[in-house]
Amino acid sequence: MRLVNMRYVEEGSILARPVMNSFGMILLQTGVILTASYIDRLKTLGYDVLFIQDDRLDDVEIHVAITTQTREVAYKSIELISKYLERDSKDALPIDNVRMSVRQMINDLLSSSDILGNLTEIQGYDDYTFHHSVKTTIISLILGIASGYSEQKLMELGMGVLMHDIGKIKVPEEILNKKTPLTEEEFGEIKRHTTYGFEILRKNNDLSLLSAHIAFQHQEKWDGTGYPRGLKGSGIHEYGRLAAIADVYEALTSKRVYRKAMEPNEAFEYIISQGNTHFDPKILEIFKRNIAVYPSGSGILLSNGQRGNVIKQNPAFPNRPFVRVFYENEEPLTAPIDYNLAHYPSIMVVSVENR
Ligand SMILES: [Fe+2]
Numbered sequence: 001m002r003l004v005n006m007r008y009v010e011e012g013s014i015l016a017r018p019v020m021n022s023f024g025m026i027l028l029q030t031g032v033i034l035t036a037s038y039i040d041r042l043k044t045l046g047y048d049v050l051f052i053q054d055d056r057l058d059d060v061e062i063h064v065a066i067t068t069q070t071r072e073v074a075y076k077s078i079e080l081i082s083k084y085l086e087r088d089s090k091d092a093l094p095i096d097n098v099r100m101s102v103r104q105m106i107n108d109l110l111s112s113s114d115i116l117g118n119l120t121e122i123q124g125y126d127d128y129t130f131h132h133s134v135k136t137t138i139i140s141l142i143l144g145i146a147s148g149y150s151e152q153k154l155m156e157l158g159m160g161v162l163m164h165d166i167g168k169i170k171v172p173e174e175i176l177n178k179k180t181p182l183t184e185e186e187f188g189e190i191k192r193h194t195t196y197g198f199e200i201l202r203k204n205n206d207l208s209l210l211s212a213h214i215a216f217q218h219q220e221k222w223d224g225t226g227y228p229r230g231l232k233g234s235g236i237h238e239y240g241r242l243a244a245i246a247d248v249y250e251a252l253t254s255k256r257v258y259r260k261a262m263e264p265n266e267a268f269e270y271i272i273s274q275g276n277t278h279f280d281p282k283i284l285e286i287f288k289r290n291i292a293v294y295p296s297g298s299g300i301l302l303s304n305g306q307r308g309n310v311i312k313q314n315p316a317f318p319n320r321p322f323v324r325v326f327y328e329n330e331e332p333l334t335a336p337i338d339y340n341l342a343h344y345p346s347i348m349v350v351s352v353e354n355r
Contacts, residue, residue, distance in 0.1 A: 005354040017051035102158035139246035160214030167197030
C-alpha cells in the first residue's frame, strides 16, 4: 500500500486502510473501490491523504502504532471526561476509562515489532481536541518507552498527556475557535487552560500529582519563555518537557480548519531547530532517533530525480529510510530499484509528494 494525497487519488483505486473519523467510527472500509463521489465527499470532509492498495508495494508492512480498537477506547475515555466536566459535577473524574485506555496503548506499543511506528493518520476536519490528545499521547509514550520508563512511569505520563488539554473546557469556545488574531486578554485566557487543567486533575486522589503537572507544565519552554509560570530547564518536570515536544510535533503535523498540516519531515526539522531554546536537548535526541521522519508508504522525490515510496524504516537513521523508486525524471524505470538511503548520503529527500 502507499500513502496518496487526495489530489492524486484516482477513481477506481482501492482503499488499503479504513477511513475513520476522530471517534473511531469507520466511514469507508478497507477494500472499498473509490468512486468520484466518494473522493469528492472525502475532500469536503477535509481528508487529504489515503492509504491506497498498490501491487508494487505489496510487501511493505505498515505498522500502526495502536490498533483501531485501542484508539476507539481512547477517544471514548476522553470524550467521557469532557462530557462529565461540561456538566460541572463536583464528584471525582471518571478516570478509570482513561487508565484502561492508556494501559491498552502501552500494551500495543510494547508488543509492536517496530517502535518507529507509523503515526500517519487519515484525518478530516472533525473534533481536533480529542484527536490531538490521543496522538500526542502515542508520541509521548513512544518517547517514554525509548527513554526506558517503567510501566508505572509510562502510565503516569500517558494519563497526564491524554488529559493535558482538559482545561480548555473552561476556556470560552469563541476564544478557542477564533480565527482572527487574539487580543492580549484572550491569549491570557487561552494560557489559563494549563492552570485550569491542573486544578481539575490535582483533586483526583487516584491520579498521580505528576500526571496533573503535565497539564500545568506542557506549555513551559526550556529557555523559560513558556507559560503559565515561565519555568526553565530542569525546573520543568521531565514529563512536561517530554510532553511539550510531542504536543508541538502533533500540532504541526495535523491539519486544522485554518491551515494545512506540515509534512512530517518539515515538522521534524522545525522541532530540531528549537533545541536548546524551546525543548530539552536530551529528550530531543530521543525524539530524533525514535520518530519516523518519512512514514512507511509515503511518496518521496529524491535529489537524483528519482521518485518512489518509503518501504521500511531504518532504526539507526530515522531520516534515511529504505526506499523503492519507480520513476527517474518522471520517466518510468524498466524495473523498480530498492535502496537504503543510509548508504547513499549524497541523495537527499527533496519533498514528500504522496503521489
Ligand atoms: Fe495545551
